[in-house]
Amino acid sequence: xxxxxxxxxxxxxxxxxxxxxxxxxxxxxxxxxxxxxxxxxxxxxxxxxxxxxxxxxxxxxxxxxxxxxxxxxxxxxxxxxxxxxxxxxxxxxxxxxxxxxxxxxxxxxxxxxxxxxxxxxxxxxxxxxxxxxxxxxxxxxxx
Numbered sequence: 001x002x003x004x005x006x007x008x009x010x011x012x013x014x015x016x017x018x019x020x021x022x023x024x025x026x027x028x029x030x031x032x033x034x035x036x037x038x039x040x041x042x043x044x045x046x047x048x049x050x051x052x053x054x055x056x057x058x059x060x061x062x063x064x065x066x067x068x069x070x071x072x073x074x075x076x077x078x079x080x081x082x083x084x085x086x087x088x089x090x091x092x093x094x095x096x097x098x099x100x101x102x103x104x105x106x107x108x109x110x111x112x113x114x115x116x117x118x119x120x121x122x123x124x125x126x127x128x129x130x131x132x133x134x135x136x137x138x139x140x141x142x143x
Contacts, residue, residue: 014038014055015126018048018074019063019092024115028061028092031119032126045069049077056083059126062109064093064100072107079108090125092117 015037019025022043029039040055042048046069052060060078064071071091078084089109093100096114104112111125 014040014057016040016042016048016051016055016057016060018042018045018060018066018071020044020066021063024063028122031122035123035126037126045071045074045077048074052078052087053081053083057087058128059088059090061090061092061122061125064091064104065095072103075104075107075109088125088128092122 013036015032017025017028017032017039018041019028020043025041025043029041032039040051040057042051045066048060048062051057062071062075066074071093075089075091078087078089088111090111090113091100091104091109092113092115094115101112113121113125
């Protein structure tokens with residue numbers, strides 16, 4: 001029983017960031033790790049699918065405009081798999097247009113955040129809440 005609770009707790013804390021930008025990925029991963037999350041990173045849609053299948057993260061932050069396989073196709077492929085149906089998919093994109101929002105809904109993306117997103121919004125998604133979570137005392141990088 002304890003092992004099941006530990007596994008469930010661990011999965012709820014496991015996140016995947018998918019973005020072809022090293023700078024964006026590094027900044028978000030650093031914040032989320034600082035807040036205690038287990039963070040994994042993929043720079044392509046194909047790698048994201050491989051990691052998601054193996055790790056079963058609770059949340060995937062997904063850039064929509066990536067080369068080769070964009071975030072829409074990545075989301076669609078994840079949603080088609082049994083293991084992918086319960087994952088929270090959060091679009092994190094610089095393209096905040098009605099067309100991108102509509103298409104995101106069509107492929108099963110749960111949340112949509114435009115870059116630059118508020119830290120509180122990112123943390124709320126990571127925590128599985130809809131109310132913005134406050135940063136821990138001192139904020140990221142505090143000494």
